[in-house]
Amino acid sequence: xxxxxxxxxxxNDQVSSLLGRLDENIQLIEENFxxxxxxxxxxxxxxxxxxxxxxxxxxxxxxxxxxxKQKRLDKQDILYAMNLKKDGIESNLVDLYGxxxxxxxxxxxxxxxxxxxxxxxxxxxxxDVVFGVGPAGTGxxxxxxxxxxxxxxxxxxxxxxxxxxxVEAGESLGFLPGDLQMKVDPYLRPLYDAxxxxxxxxxxxxxxxxxxxxxxxxxxxxxxTLDNAYIILDEAQNTTTQQMKMFLTRLGFGSKAIITGDxxxxxxxxxxxxxxxxxxQILKDVRGVSxxxxxxxxxxxxxxxxxxxxxxxxxxxxxxxxxDEIKKEEEVDEQAKE
Numbered sequence: 147x148x149x150x151x152x153x154x155x156x157x158n159d160q161v162s163s164l165l166g167r168l169d170e171n172i173q174l175i176e177e178n179f180x181x182x183x184x185x186x187x188x189x190x191x192x193x194x195x196x197x198x199x200x201x202x203x204x205x206x207x208x209x210x211x212x213x214x215k216q217k218r219l220d221k222q223d224i225l226y227a228m229n230l231k232k233d234g235i236e237s238n239l240v241d242l243y244g245x246x247x248x249x250x251x252x253x254x255x256x257x258x259x260x261x262x263x264x265x266x267x268x269x270x271x272x273x274d275v276v277f278g279v280g281p282a283g284t285g286x287x288x289x290x291x292x293x294x295x296x297x298x299x300x301x302x303x304x305x306x307x308x309x310x311x312x313v314e315a316g317e318s319l320g321f322l323p324g325d326l327q328m329k330v331d332p333y334l335r336p337l338y339d340a341x342x343x344x345x346x347x348x349x350x351x352x353x354x355x356x357x358x359x360x361x362x363x364x365x366x367x368x369x370x371t372l373d374n375a376y377i378i379l380d381e382a383q384n385t386t387t388q389q390m391k392m393f394l395t396r397l398g399f400g401s402k403a404i405i406t407g408d409x410x411x412x413x414x415x416x417x418x419x420x421x422x423x424x425x426x427q428i429l430k431d432v433r434g435v436s437x438x439x440x441x442x443x444x445x446x447x448x449x450x451x452x453x454x455x456x457x458x459x460x461x462x463x464x465x466x467x468x469x470d471e472i473k474k475e476e477e478v479d480e481q482a483k484e
Contacts, residue, residue: 151192151203152191153190153203156188179198179201181193202231208231208238209224209239212240223239226443235443242259251349256289259446260440262439263444269438273435274397274434275429275434277437278438279406279407279438280408282445283455284446285446287340287378294308294378295344295345297376305376306376307361307362308359308378309361309362309364309380310337310379310382311381311382311384337378367396368392371398372401373399373401374401375398378405379393379404380406382405382406382407383423384407384420386419387424387425390421407422409422
């Protein structure tokens with residue numbers, strides 16, 4: 147049964163901002179909710195099943211509140227709001243649109259784009275050790291780097307230290323050709339890219355030469371005490387339990403550590419436990435330590451990335467179910483033999 151819901155706009159500027167270029171935003175909403183949206187002057191009419199029409203009305207009302215604060219919407223904003231609403235997740239999107247957190251070297255503003263990212267940034271501001279755990283594309287590494295650069299610029303710390311385990315080389319870098327920098331560059335490239343974006347290449351190079359920024363593999367952290375530093379451990383799912391303990395006990399006075407990783411992408415050899423998975427249990431009730439779990443809703447890359455991750459999750463779930471089924475059949479066969 148076709149029902150109607152309507153939304154009243156305050157101005158033509160609101161209409162054009164919400165509809166998007168060639169009405170692409172409205173077409174996106176129509177396709178995803180199975181409704182028909184028509185505009186007559188400043189009145190938007192939504193036709194479709196009552197529950198869908200009401201969902202879309204609530205969605206558009208929220209987007210209009212965002213427009214009043216943000217003055218513009220990009221496609222990422224629309225997709226994020228739409229995905230939350232489709233899955234029945236209640237949220238106050240206006241909370242996302244505050245002041246810019248930090249600017250890149252080219253003047254682009256950096257802010258939380260999802261509620262999960264906002265929780266992550268809030269946790270970093272309030273705690274000295276933060277674990278950011280989630281799938282690719284959730285911004286966990288980039289936002290940690292942005293926080294480090296912001297703290298450095300505000301002179302809250304005197305240096306930035308970035309590290310990650312070089313799993314592919316087994317952390318035994320000696321056999322690779324070239325000096326230390328040449329050995330580790332391939333493993334640390336994502337960290338360099340983020341720093342170049344946030345600081346600019348020349349500024350980054352100047353601070354490296356002054357020893358104020360250090361990018362090194364995790365193996366080179368052993369035996370050090372890191373005072374007054376912002377320390378980021380990336381790809382932490384590929385640390386062993388011993389490596390994670392070693393890293394965390396490097397923390398000195400006036401320092402902050404951000405540990406990022408994706409526990410679904412562990413590249414350690416079979417039989418080795420992930421230090422990230424273990425430490426999340428060990429430190430879950432320790433004061434001054436916070437763990438933030440980002441999800442598929444926090445992915446801010448191409449929309450296809452989210453669909454790819456969902457497809458892999460479904461595939462893995464089917465595989466697990468099949469293994470459980472085979473295991474039960476084997477147990478039944480064993481019992482029959484007895």
